[in-house]
Amino acid sequence: MDQSNLLVNSDYPFDKIVYMDSGSFTIPAFGFNDESIPNPLTFTPLMMGTWSLDPSFDVSYDLGTLFSSFINTGIEANPTDIIIRTNNSTSSSVTFYYRIFGFEPSNSNQTAQYTASVADDFILNTDYNYSKLFDADVISANTTVEHDQGHRVQVLVWVQNGDTITFKPHSDVDITSNNVTAEVTDSSVIFSFYSTSALIHYRIYLDR
């Protein structure tokens, strides 16, 4: 059976969001803003999120993805701070709205604050198909994870350098130093390291 078709699967855990925040700040024209938010957790979370130039978030973008080459963004975390990095190449200052959330790394065994009360209204809603976590780990060398689903699956990747963990939405496939890549096939996920001492935190889902 294609596991993607199941709304939930008790063989595989739901994602647990252990941190959520939203807010806004200004990025100057032709400038940048590295917005630091104190990390309230006892571990460094795996962060990701969305941003918008509109408080309604009707048009929103994923942190770390390109936006017309005008505003570049990234998100990272360390033991003391969560940092949203922005760079504005336009001739006008912009108000940058963000919604961020994070997961606990697989190599952490800490408890975490509850987040259900600040999220959407339902804990479980059969109108939705929920992400089914197949595997999560942190690795330091080339690794192939077999999932055998018969279709390419969803994967999230973060790169850790020192004590900083950065969400990695970009892939530079021909760089042979200081680089990591993640490739997905119908049966496996292949993580590759190129002359780097970085770590990869990954989350692999059963979903297509």
Next chain:
Amino acid sequence: MKPESFISTTDYATLKNDDFGIVQVTFPGGQFFSPGQEMTVTNTIDVGTINAGMRPRIAASRSGNRFYVCSSFSGRRVGWTDGAPPPEVTYTIRAALVRISPTTLEARVSVRNLLSGNLATQAIDEVFTFEVPTFLSPFV
């Protein structure tokens, strides 16, 4: 106990799958660029509900059609610049997914000539395939 010790827990927000779409962009081969010139080819796809995030994968036909986990992709290609015979040079081809409306994504592939001379690319078209699963964050 850490949250991940549980299959499901009512204490933590979670993520929901939303939609799935595929879009392709063909970057034509045999292009000629003057210094500083850039060419971008685009295609759009309607996928996902308002505020949905994405977990995309991108494959390039000249990178073995291997799907990489990313929303933007860079690859190195061989072309030629001025000279007789024209020497080989390396240039970068970039692919990215950009949201242009609440439910529409634009897939973009671009090459920019950063050389001080002209750039000629190989004659073979290159096809980029973007697979776009979308998801709903705990804010939605």
